[in-house]
Amino acid sequence: MPDRAPRSVVAEEKQSSLHRQPHSTAYEWHCSTRKRQLSAPSRRRRQANGSQHPQANDYRPLFMEHYITAAIDCPICFAQPGIERQDSVYNGLQAISSSAKLVAVHDSARPLIMEDDARRCMHDALRVGAAVLGVAVKPTIKQVDALGNVVQTLERAGLWEVQTPQVIRPALLREGFQMVRSNHLAVTDDVSIIEAMGLPVHVTKGSYSNIKVTTPDDMMVAENLLSQQRAAAIQGPHLAASAAERSPVGLSAKL
Ligand SMILES: C[C@](O)(CO)[C@H](O)COP(=O)(O)O
Numbered sequence: 221m222p223d224r225a226p227r228s229v230v231a232e233e234k235q236s237s238l239h240r241q242p243h244s245t246a247y248e249w250h251c252s253t254r255k256r257q258l259s260a261p262s263r264r265r266r267q268a269n270g271s272q273h274p275q276a277n278d279y280r281p282l283f284m285e286h287y288i289t290a291a292i293d294c295p296i297c298f299a300q301p302g303i304e305r306q307d308s309v310y311n312g313l314q315a316i317s318s319s320a321k322l323v324a325v326h327d328s329a330r331p332l333i334m335e336d337d338a339r340r341c342m343h344d345a346l347r348v349g350a351a352v353l354g355v356a357v358k359p360t361i362k363q364v365d366a367l368g369n370v371v372q373t374l375e376r377a378g379l380w381e382v383q384t385p386q387v388i389r390p391a392l393l394r395e396g397f398q399m400v401r402s403n404h405l406a407v408t409d410d411v412s413i414i415e416a417m418g419l420p421v422h423v424t425k426g427s428y429s430n431i432k433v434t435t436p437d438d439m440m441v442a443e444n445l446l447s448q449q450r451a452a453a454i455q456g457p458h459l460a461a462s463a464a465e466r467s468p469v470g471l472s473a474k475l
Pocket residue numbers: 305327329382383384408409410432
């Protein structure tokens with residue numbers, strides 16, 4: 221574990237969803253993400269001429285304000301957005317310090333990440349090379365075809381839902397990106413790049429509360445979880461201490 225947090229790099233495609241977060245409904249927030257806002261042809265046009273999202277720089281003051289308020293001792297720099305997740309991550313990777321021991325990619329849509337979970341995931345990545353937070357799947361999962369018919373019921377034991385952070389040694393990720401780019405592969409999460417190289421990825425047991433806030437009902441769940449944390453903090457020093465331990469990153473500083 222590095223004694224100092226790795227240099228933070230914020231890839232703008234993911235972070236642009238934060239732009240309207242504080243004053244908007246979850247639905248507006250969802251729709252404000254770049255991927256969902258642009259049609260495929262217009263995304264391709266942007267990709268072709270390399271233009272930026274019009275709001276690409278708008279969220280920066282928001283981030284800086286948060287970092288100052290939360291008194292996080294960690295340098296921050298910003299990378300350019302990409303068309304897809306992997307393009308943003310690639311841009312972020314170009315901006316990290318050459319001495320960084322780990323790259324940790326986190327979805328801004330997962331604001332309830334616990335500090336302890338993130339720390340354990342980073343420890344595992346140092347040990348294995350790549351690690352991702354995940355939780356065992358609770359419901360039965362079925363594979364369904366385009367007509368809505370069940371193809372098969374997957375064996376639940378052994379199925380895990382992965383979250384972020386996804387933490388990887390920078391040299392591995394660089395090598396992985398070379399392979400992904402030369403083979404034109406598309407991945408929807410970051411450790412898939414390491415899997416595609418045939419290298420091990422450890423799943424660090426995380427928390428079910430680290431939800432991805434995607435739809436309006438997710439926002440309600442997130443607000444509920446945050447209220448519970450705050451209530452526990454108000455109830456007394458003992459409960460407050462345990463709430464802070466389980467608090468989402470950054471929240472404990474504000475309680
Ligand atoms: C990485 C991830 O959060 C794992 O659940 C998910 O794949 C991210 O998807 P997105 O489409 O980039 O939000």
